[in-house]
Amino acid sequence: MAKTVYVAVSTDILHGGHIQLIKNAATLGDVMIGLFTDEAVASYKRYPLLDYEERKKIFESLKEVKCIVPQETLSFKPNLLKYKPDYVVHGDNWKEGVLSPVRNEVIEVLKSYGGELVEFPYSSNPVYKKLDSYFRDQSSLPDQRRAKLRKMLAMKPVVTAMEAHSGLTGLIVEKTVVYEEGGAHQYDAMWISSLCDSTDKGKPDIELVDMTSRFQTIDELMEVTTKPIVFDGDTGGRTEHFVYLVRSLERMGVSAVIIEDKTGLKKNSLFGTEVEQTQDTIENFCAKISAGEKVKRTNDFMIIARCESLILEQGMEDALERCHAYVDAGADGIMIHSRKKDPAEIYEFCDRFRKTDSTTPIVVVPTSFCHETLEDLSSHGINLVIYANQLMRAAVPAMQEVAETILKNHRSEEVEGELMPFGKIIRMIDELE
Numbered sequence: 186m187a188k189t190v191y192v193a194v195s196t197d198i199l200h201g202g203h204i205q206l207i208k209n210a211a212t213l214g215d216v217m218i219g220l221f222t223d224e225a226v227a228s229y230k231r232y233p234l235l236d237y238e239e240r241k242k243i244f245e246s247l248k249e250v251k252c253i254v255p256q257e258t259l260s261f262k263p264n265l266l267k268y269k270p271d272y273v274v275h276g277d278n279w280k281e282g283v284l285s286p287v288r289n290e291v292i293e294v295l296k297s298y299g300g301e302l303v304e305f306p307y308s309s310n311p312v313y314k315k316l317d318s319y320f321r322d323q324s325s326l327p328d329q330r331r332a333k334l335r336k337m338l339a340m341k342p343v344v345t346a347m348e349a350h351s352g353l354t355g356l357i358v359e360k361t362v363v364y365e366e367g368g369a370h371q372y373d374a375m376w377i378s379s380l381c382d383s384t385d386k387g388k389p390d391i392e393l394v395d396m397t398s399r400f401q402t403i404d405e406l407m408e409v410t411t412k413p414i415v416f417d418g419d420t421g422g423r424t425e426h427f428v429y430l431v432r433s434l435e436r437m438g439v440s441a442v443i444i445e446d447k448t449g450l451k452k453n454s455l456f457g458t459e460v461e462q463t464q465d466t467i468e469n470f471c472a473k474i475s476a477g478e479k480v481k482r483t484n485d486f487m488i489i490a491r492c493e494s495l496i497l498e499q500g501m502e503d504a505l506e507r508c509h510a511y512v513d514a515g516a517d518g519i520m521i522h523s524r525k526k527d528p529a530e531i532y533e534f535c536d537r538f539r540k541t542d543s544t545t546p547i548v549v550v551p552t553s554f555c556h557e558t559l560e561d562l563s564s565h566g567i568n569l570v571i572y573a574n575q576l577m578r579a580a581v582p583a584m585q586e587v588a589e590t591i592l593k594n595h596r597s598e599e600v601e602g603e604l605m606p607f608g609k610i611i612r613m614i615d616e617l618e
């Protein structure tokens with residue numbers, strides 16, 4: 186009986202190096218391709234250019250390929266235990282770096298049933314590397330980037346966004362990946378918070394930092410990252426102005442704007458009712474949403490309506506009534522906010538909202554109910570979780586501490602141990618070739 190040879194592939198550009206690997210694999214037996222699902226690809230590298238079905242067609246056309254099965258995780262374990270291939274074939278480029286724990290797990294699982302790992306020299310043709318960086322650059326162009334948020338929402342039950350307020354924080358959100366249990370996790374999107382964008386400029390979060398300046402932040406992030414951007418549009422301003430904001434953000438390649446149903450002098454929601462804040466009428470806010478939807482030129486761009494009823498203690502019924510009305514007015518998603526540590530009101534809202542609306546994406550910002558995990562939030566039908574300010578809150582005390590210690594010691598030696606060498610920071614910054 187022919188042996189089974191398992192080859193896992195995540196690529197959407199088939200080049201000579203891949204073909205050679207598959208030919209090599211075919212010399213050992215029948216080739217089974219473990220084709221990474223879109224979610225598995227996006228979990229550890231960029232969003233695939235071609236979706237699973239398209240990539241499947243490419244591999245089906247190769248005469249060396251006997252069958253194709255989906256690989257749903259970065260970990261090979263589930264498929265290896267299911268299909269028990271005699272061999273796993275891979276390039277020898279995963280002995281070090283991020284994939285090395287995945288390789289170790291493959292060796293361990295193969296050993297458990299008597300399979301074998303066969304590694305062939307990885308083809309290091311510089312053209313292949315160039316191709317990959319070319320497609321990465323393409324995916325940061327406005328049309329491609331804009332569409333990524335909707336794709337992510339369609340692909341994953343829950344999507345995450347992390348706050349970024351500069352090119353450097355954008356790079357941290359772009360590049361941070363953790364590997365656990367054979368899987369990989371990274372942030373799916375970036376949130377441009379009005380609070381952090383203002384704070385970074387030493388200004389209060391009261392719609393004072395003007396749009397020209399906020400666009401500058403978008404531009405900085407756009408230049409050095411590829412992930413989709415969710416923009417905090419505050420109240421969206423007057424309806425007559427909001428329509429221009431929609432057009433500008435959409436043209437720039439932003440994926441979504443979130444506007445909140447407040448009017449007059451907006452203050453940050455974390456103040457709640459401690460400061461005077463006025464909620465807009467349902468009628469006015471719906472008109473603003475509809476006007477924005479009307480001027481959109483793509484279906485990719487999303488206008489998400491944020492309800493402040495729980496923040497302003499207007500009650501659950503008001504929150505539900507408003508959010509359903511906002512969806513009816515055309516909103517592509519709703520955000521429900523709370524500043525309580527206890528997530529009970531958020532969960533009650535989501536459970537009740539989902540009874541009559543099973544599809545509209547629900548967004549939350551779990552700053553105060555930070556105890557809740559992604560899994561907890563997802564189990565109540567929440568689709569987008571925004572970590573709205575954590576990078577800024579990490580940086581401020583670290584900078585204050587260093588500033589004080591140097592003053593106290595009349596030199597900087599005492600803080601050296603706390604500081605990242607600049608050589609390491611520089612390596613995060615990509616150079617154009």
Ligand code: SPV
Pocket residue numbers: 378379380381417453454455550552573574
């Ligand atoms: C922001 O990050 O600016 C927000 C979320 O609007 S919150 O600060 O919680 O209001």
Ligand code: MG
Pocket residue numbers: 378379380390417419
């Ligand atoms: Mg804000």
